[in-house]
């Protein structure tokens with residue numbers, strides 16, 4: 460049968476763009492449909508604008524610390540519209556680059572919503588029907604908004620990048636990645652931040668000691684935490700402020716409520732049920748190791764499969780899909796030892812097993828820690844300690860996990876992750892001469 464395209468990709472985000480571009484480079488006739496902006500969550504309302512806000516926020520501490528280093532810093536004001544508009548302009552620039560790359564590879568970019576209407580058929584928002592030998596679903600995920608009276612007065616991370624003015628009092632629901640990153644951002648911009656979580660665990664999945672250090676430092680900075688609290692009701696008052704009622708604590712008054720309680724796959728109304736694509740109980744597309752769904756001609760990559768919701772993972776899945784299907788190079792993503800980071804203030808990062816996971820899985824382990832006050836913090840009079848932890852298999856001496864919190868932790872961890880992935884031993888770390896004076900030298904000095 461003749462199809463309009465060899466490949467039709469739905470969603471031009473991290474996974475979809477990579478899959479479309481590489482498949483086209485292998486000679487496939489490819490189209491990609493995008494209902495919002497090319498680049499997807501990471502570029503438009505995720506990693507990129509978030510990291511730029513983190514940089515912007517960090518100046519609050521840098522400017523204060525500079526005085527201890529002899530700089531005569533006058534009283535500085537922060538102007539939110541300047542940062543917001545510069546960040547949004549940068550996002551537009553990157554969006555342009557992504558679109559250009561796709562077009563240069565002869566990928567047809569269709570700026571509309573698309574839904575699946577057959578195993579080889581896609582229906583566009585304007586009513587056009589197109590056919591493709593293979594369909595790749597790369598529609599990502601969307602923020603979860605809990606259901607309770609007044610929840611409509613809250614925003615999600617999608618809107619946080621567009622705020623008219625900076626709120627003075629912010630309540631953030633959740634205690635995961637987005638909650639902790641935005642807690643740091645709003646706090647550094649001068650807002651009073653309260654994090655509300657239904658349990659007393661922040662950043663589940665990260666090493667407990669590292670998480671505890673972030674909690675301690677955040678509280679020291681003045682970020683408040685309300686644990687074991689569930690939202691009951693939010694009222695909007697005449698002056699526009701919010702009265703937020705929760706279980707287990709007094710109501711909180713705030714100017715902004717932001718939900719950061721997870722992201723669910725974007726499969727609603729996508730037509731997948733009509734063709735028999737199997738979804739799990741979270742609405743994620745169930746795929747095999749080659750990203751193939753329960754329907755032979757339909758594949759899925761990225762957040763919509765709810766495996767690991769990170770951009771580099773979506774990109775790898777998109778690449779593996781293209782290599783396997785159109786490049787004659789069967790490739791599978793290796794999910795072992797994926798490094799990750801939280802761009803909180805200070806940031807934290809980790810790779811491999813946490814101490815708790817290692818005790819359960821490996822049994823006999825050794826742990827090494829470096830708990831130190833970075834040189835810069837000492838001179839700045841900033842009482843913030845960094846903490847590095849290394850987990851070693853006691854039998855093989857292999858380093859099976861590295862976890863850290865402190866300045867530049869994500870930058871340092873990316874390099875350390877190579878060693879963990881390469882299954883290097885603790886003795887091989889010890890053989891490396893320290894690079895002095897750095898924070899990273901602690902990695903080869905742990906005793």
Ligand SMILES: Cc1cc2nc3c(=O)[nH]c(=O)nc-3n(C[C@H](O)[C@H](O)[C@H](O)COP(=O)(O)OP(=O)(O)OC[C@H]3O[C@@H](n4cnc5c(N)ncnc54)[C@H](O)[C@@H]3O)c2cc1C
Nearest residue numbers: 470472473474494499500505573598599761762768769770
């Ligand atoms: C605030 C925030 C910060 C983040 N920070 C980081 C970080 O620092 N590091 C990191 O690794 N990850 C981060 N992430 C996660 C990362 O953004 C995602 O894991 C990644 O974007 C997933 O890529 P994807 O291709 O699966 O989906 P997406 O990038 O979400 O792309 C999906 C695209 O599909 C489009 N679409 C959806 N439905 C349709 C349809 N029916 N028709 C046409 N188009 C459609 C959407 O508009 C979107 O553009 C962050 C996420 C958020 C929300």
Ligand SMILES: NC(=O)c1ccc[n+]([C@@H]2O[C@H](COP(=O)([O-])OP(=O)(O)OC[C@H]3O[C@@H](n4cnc5c(N)ncnc54)[C@H](O)[C@@H]3O)[C@@H](O)[C@H]2O)c1
Nearest residue numbers: 605633634635636637638657719720721722768800801802
């Ligand atoms: N630096 C990064 O790499 C980065 C940054 C941001 C987001 N992301 C990705 O995006 C995903 C989504 O981020 P997120 O922060 O929304 O999710 P998350 O899974 O990190 O955290 C969700 C939090 O919400 C809490 N929660 C869940 N349901 C709740 C409810 N009904 N009421 C109150 N609290 C509730 C959970 O206990 C948890 O603390 C992450 O899992 C991550 O993969 C990555």
